[in-house]
Amino acid sequence: MVAVVVSIAYGLGQGFRVPELLFGNVSLYLAIYSLGAWGRSRAASRLVRILIIIGMFLWLFLTIGFQFSNPEALAEFTDGASPEAAVAIALLSILLNLLFFGAAYVIGDRAWASARARAALEQRTRELAAEREHSAAQAVVLERVRIARELHDVVAHHVSVMGIQAGAARRVLDRDPAQAEEALTAIEQSARRAVEDLQNLLGTLRSDEPEDTPAPSTLGVDQLESLVSEVTGAGRAARFATVGTPRPVDGTVGNTLYRVAQEALTNSLKHAGPSAEIDVRLRYLDDAVEIEISDTGGRPVTRAAGAGLGQLGMRERVDAVGGTLEAGPRSRGGYLVRARIPAAA
Template identity: 55%
Template sequence: MLRPAPASPPVIDGVEWVRPGPTSEQVRNDAVLAAVLTAATAASVVLYRSTGYGSGVDWWWAALWVAGIALPLAARRMVPELVALVVAAVFMAGGIAGVGELLFCNITLFIAMYSVGAWSRSRVRSLIVRAVIVLAMFTWLIWSLLYSSAVQDYLPELGRDADGPLSPYVAYGLINVVTNLLYFGGAWYFGDSAYRSARARAELEQRTAELAAERERLRAQAVALERMRIARELHDSVAHHVSVMGVQAGAARRVLERDPQAAASALSSIEQSARDAVDELRRTVVALRTPGADTGPIDVGSDGGADAAASTLRIAQVSELVDEARAAELPIDFTVVGEPREVTPLVDLAVYRIAQEALTNVRKHAGRGARADVRLRWLDDAIELEVADTGLGERATTGSAPGGLGQVGMRERVAAAGGTLELGPRTRGGYLVRARIPYRSGRR
């Protein structure tokens, strides 16, 4: 049975897909095909005329018919509808005139019909052209069958040795109808199948290109996020120790002449802070460069990578930060409320880094004479870190400018651990940093 073309145009990502024109190589192949079929059809005409079939047609007319039935196929992919109409018209003209060739003319018509379904840029036009050709062919076939049944001498040998339940003319007509249904139905079906295959290949190529672009985008994003993570770790590792060294260097300068012993003690602290900074920097770089240290996918603000997996910095070491701040002449109170609980490495590192950054900013921005208060609360479902100061300096804040890297890093760490962060000036003066992080970190 004939298969109609799709009722609606094919769509890829909301845009109607139109098959692109043939390549130069395909056009050359079609020209070769047309030349080969022209030669084969001419040879077939000679053979048929040698048997006496079609010998009543002049040679020049037969030559024109051969050229008209085969040569148009050279343009079958460029103008498939026009080629099909021309080949069909020449096919009918040859049949009516009695050229007699029955082999290659059917092959050329099949290819022309197939090309309309496979290469037409408009599915509506493809449907109309093929429908017109099929209707014309079946009209001609029915007329021929009616004529053969009405004219006794048209097929005199038909029915001479007939042996079957049907009339010879009825059987002859059915054979022709079924043959033509299979012939045109096959050309229609395979043409549409070729078009659908081309559309599927185009869609696959589009998806492949999109996936390649997405992979490139994710690769670039991963590189940028990794650079940001490394920058944050280096900032947290170095800024704390450098700020302590700056405070201690200032203290040593002030007492160098009147109290050499105190100055020497401050210089020793500077030396130790420098060693600590280098040691922590080394551990951070080694952790970030360790293959397989990443425990999860990279995400904005995520510490689920090498820093969480390999760092030795823990909540228990917050007290060491407090001792360092006191050694740098910062008055500070430290309070722990509740019983310590087991937490993930991500939470351990996040709390330590937030405390480190907050105390660093107290020394940098709170001003001389300010006091700090550090409180670590072990709650039922979360750990809460609070760092407050009295903020007596010119810039009475523990954070840098609103867009500073210190505050950005704290927000990223808290977000990665699934917690909340509160920071800003206090109503009674000073600055407050309060982070609340669940024991089992998770993205919210």
């Protein structure tokens, strides 16, 4: 509406020969530009601008035709110049109007397109920010799921060791107080370690700033021997051996090997008999690192029931680093767990 009013006012000013031209030209240019740059309805904006431009050129052609048909008006228009000069002046006037209206139309459209592009970019930026927040929240959930799995491993192992030590202390309490005291000391140490591990893991779970918290576990292949020592301290026959030339392994791979060994030892303590021998071997192969835990089986003192989540957790851990897991009874008795992780993991 504003552009139409400005155009009519401009046309009336030209018709009544108002001497002021600069203000009218600027106002008409801004009206056409603003309609192109900010008009909400693009079809209506385009139509109104085209009609204004067509109307202005019709008025221009009528004016030029009237001047050329009237010698007195032509002389006034060209200040007495020759007919050739009058034609050149008319063509120059048409060219200037083409540039004037074309610039207002095109620059207005370009301003609209630029504003739309900025709006789309801002929208995309907001979407990316929301996606980053969602990804961060999802990462926290996944981290807490992983820590929950760590909790399972820690609790199961320490409780199994403490159960065996408590049973040993109960059997020798009357006839060998010194051995009973040693077993109770081992229970105390296992309980303290379990509480410390649980405090570290639960502290991470309670934190809302995962990037500022330390890793829930730094246990790796270097702690495998001490893990086996806990089993021997519980009164079970267990051996640890390293095969091949030791080399540094990634922290995630080392922690995976440790947790597989911990879960397998826990299962052996629960399901194998007290006379079972447990063998743990860490192999450094050319293209992989392998952990193998086997026991000779036997009848356990008490039947321990399980939900089968331990093996599932081991398999998920090994799969996460691109390895393979074998778990099952041995042909000559007992049970075998073997995890193999490629060197490129």
